[in-house]
Structure formats: structure tokens, C-alpha cells
Amino acid sequence: MFELNQLEQLLAIANAGTLSKAAEQLHLSQPALSRSMQRLEEELQVTLFERQKNKITFNANGDLALEHAKTIINNAETMISALQAFERSQHTFSIGSCAPAPLWRITPVISRQYTDMTIQSDIKSQDALISGLYNDIYQVIITTHPLNDPDVCSYKYLEEHLYVALPPAHPLSTRKKLSLADINGQTMLLLSRIGFWYDICKEKMPDSYFIVQDEVEALNELRKSSALPTFATNLTAQGRTADANRILIPLTDSEVNVTFFCCIKKSNNHRLSKFIASIQ
Amino acid sequence: MFELNQLEQLLAIANAGTLSKAAEQLHLSQPALSRSMQRLEEELQVTLFERQKNKITFNANGDLALEHAKTIINNAETMISALQAFERSQHTFSIGSCAPAPLWRITPVISRQYTDMTIQSDIKSQDALISGLYNDIYQVIITTHPLNDPDVCSYKYLEEHLYVALPPAHPLSTRKKLSLADINGQTMLLLSRIGFWYDICKEKMPDSYFIVQDEVEALNELRKSSALPTFATNLTAQGRTADANRILIPLTDSEVNVTFFCCIKKSNNHRLSKFIASIQ
């Protein structure tokens, strides 16, 4: 049987146009390449080139061989990346979530349970999460609704309730509850990468301007040094313990009082049994 | 990049079950195979086997690699056979015909014109001929009707008229013309491999029994030594020159007075221009 490196050489010759240039690209001497192609022809029992004294061109066989070579090399490269991706996936616990808060809780749990695994988490749209679960990009996804699929188990995991954190001097700070509509128009501090929350803010508070911060620390600094309202959640210590400078007022909209579900392919149930037990 | 022979070895191991047996099948020492697989794993940067002290089994990566390896090896083998088939086709002039007579004429013409080519001819049903022309199994096919396809040129080539050759003593031998229905029921001598003629005989002379001979010589011997009627055609010298023992009577059915057409893919027009000129 011929060898893959000979097919690579064939492609290189097609790309470079001449043996010499191809040899250079392949870090090979030109005579070595010449002989390698002679061996390939011998192996295939077919001439691939039209040889003139100082010129070599593909003949019809060569053109055909080139097409086959391309697919074979392509398959070989696919094999390598598929294997390496599979290997990585074996040692990586990938979680996708539609919001950041569940990850704050779940990541430490997993890293304690699966000590030899890398944990990788994404915040994505629900659609992206679901297709990621089907394609085994995620072992676990966290959504706001259980998945309606017999091959997937959805476990109720957490409830999240949002508050608005107002400075005491704020005109609305005496209210017992508020809706997003009530605070629409306010300029607010907001974290980035908050998944579906951002879409809700944009939709329900179209007149507000959001000062977006990437880092929690940066946001906290701004919170201290400004009178801007922010959001808070029941899922962080920082959100719950009333801040000296802020009064937390519950938000009433159903969209900001959600239940999160952990969704796992049934085929992964066994592998993740320890994890499943821990979230129930 | 890894090499194809390593993939072949991988398959051999999967088939044989143990390194030792696989090595034997591969005509390789067992340690050599062991190291070759170690190199493959190194190359892929992925372990493929679960190694115990004196036992080696595929792991999940290995199973996946095996699937990829199968398709790659398969592609490689396909490449070899496709190239060799293509090479052969380049040096072979393949003609398919629905009847033998046109081949008697056309074959010598082609062999004179294309001296470096092998001529290969088949007698097949019209359907098989047409699909063979499309798949480049035939460069030329001979049919009884022109093809209705803009990519194919159909050239009128020959007319063939059948006669029935009766012994002078035969009751019908004084007729000026006959139809197949008139001689239905007669036991007749017939050549084999006569293409669509055979179907016509069977259809139009359902009550006849046909003594079929593979060889022309054998048929001629029987013709001399028996009084059995046979068919004759305008396309052979032997058919035309009246035989002392036979009287040739024209058959009137339209089915046995046919025009043959040479059909050639337009894409082959250039390559076959010499041939096309010679048949017009």
C-alpha cells in the first residue's frame, strides 16, 4: 500500500506547480520528491505524470488521483481532530447555562466530585444549549424550562429571584415591591455575560441605559461610589445580605423569578450518577 | 502524519484480537507491531489501548479510531481500483451492441484506427447499453434507435435484414417472402449471443424450438448435415451468397429489418473523431 505522506506530496506538487517548489515546501530535497512520486506510481501501477525532459505535469490519472488524495488526506485530518476532541471531551466536564448564577453553585460541586476532570462552562442562548447537549458539546445544560425529550432527563435545580438594589435616597426605595416597568428609564449598572437576563432587561426596560461591566469587582466599586441602581439576586451572598448603601426590593415580573433545570442526556446518566445524586 | 500501514495494522489487531495473532497475519514480529501502535498513539496524541500487563484492548478512543481507519483504508483501496480501472479504460475501446452483426463490421475498423488500444465488445440489452454509455463503460453503443439525449450523438450506421434459409425441399421454399408468423412452429438452428434477436424470436415464434449453438462453425456443420431452417442476414457474406443447400427468403416483419445507430457521448466526440468520420 502507498502511504499518506505520498498523497500529501502529491497535493503539494499540485499546489506548487513544480517538483522543486513542492520539495521546498515539504522540507525535502527535490530528488527525494521525484523518487517518492516514482514509488507512488509503481505502487499504484499507474503513471500519474506526463514527463518531459525538464517538466512534469499531471496526466489524466494524476488528476483523478489528486481528487482521491484530497478526500483521503481530509479524512485523515478529520480522524486526528475527531480523536483529539473525543479525548478532550472524556476529560472535560462541559456545562452550558442560560445564566451565570447556577454556574456559581454548580461548578464547585462538580470540581469536588470529578477531581480528574477539567470543567468548562459557557453561557449561551437556550437554543445553542439544547443543540450543544445533543451534539455532546455539553454533558449538562441549565435551562429555565425542562426539556420535552424522552432521551433527556430534566432535574429541577434552583430558583432565582431578582431584586432591584436602590440607594436609600431613591424615590422608589420605600416600595415593598416593584416591576421592571416601574424602573424602566433608570440608568442601571449591569454585569456582562448574564445570558438571557440581558434580553429580558432590553425588552422590559427599553428606555433604560445600562452601564455594562465585565468584572464583578469593577461593578462593586461603581456600586459603592455611585447612586446608580443595580440588580441583586437571591443566589449570591452579596445579593442577599442587605448592603448598607442599598435597599433590596423584590421584582414581581414572572420573567425574573425563574426555576432552573439541569438537563442531562439519559445516555450519560450512568457516567454522571454522582453528580445527579448531588443536585437532588 | 501517521501512515496508512499503521491503520491497516489497527484493523488487523481488531480482527485478530491479540497483537501476536495480528503480527503473524501481517508478517511482522510481535514487538514491531507493538511499537508501531505506540508510534501511532504518539502521532495522534491519544491513547488507543487499555494496557494490562499481558493484555491489550481497545479503549473508547481506539474504537473511534477504528471506525475512521476503516473508512480511510476503504478510500485508499477505492483510489487504487479507481485509478487502475481508469487507466485501463484509457487504453480500452469498449463497444456495446444490441446485436452481433454490427460488431463484425465495426471491430476491424476500430482496431485499424486505434492500434494501441484494446478492443472490448459486449452484447447487451438496450437498457444496459444506455446506462453503460452514461457510466463510461462503453465509448460507443449500437442500438436500433437513435438516443433522445442532447449529450449524445446518434449516427445512422447499418441496416440489417433477416432471411430465413430453407432447404429446397421445404414446403415454404417457393415463397417470395415470409413472415416470422409463417415459420412459427418450425424447429430452427440459432446462434447464441445474438442480443435482441433472441427476444424477437421467442416472442414472434412462441411455438418454435430453437437449437442454440455457441459457435458459428458448429452451426454451419449442423446446417450442412441437416435440413433444419436457419436465419441469414444481409450483413455476412455467408448469409448473402446463396448456399447450394438453402434458399434465402426475405422476412417481412419490421422487427427483423432494422437500422443500427452508433451512439457516442458528445464529450467523447473529439477523442473519437477519426472513428466518427469513418462510419459516416
Add this chain to the structure above:
DNA sequence: GTAAGTTACGAGCGACGTAAAAATG
């Protein structure tokens, strides 16, 4: 003359086989 290709020849490295060791049933 430069740039392309093939052939000739010597050298080095890489894959092979043999031998040895270790483990299992």
C-alpha cells in the same frame, strides 16, 4: 545562465527481528 527534472551514490536513521523480562492463567 538559470531553473527544471532524473540518475547515481554514499550515509544515517528508523523500523525490523531476536532476545530477555514480566505477568497472567
Add this chain to the structure above:
DNA sequence: CATTTTTACGTCGCTCGTAACTTAC
């Protein structure tokens, strides 16, 4: 003890690079 696998080591062969030659523009 037979079977299976890995490691160690020396050898052989294959492929490489250099050099020389030929041809074309």
C-alpha cells in the same frame, strides 16, 4: 509452562541529501 506484552539492543534497508548530468527557455 504457555501465552501475551513490553523493553533492550544490534542490524539492515530504505529514504534522504549531495553531486552530476540533461534539457529547455
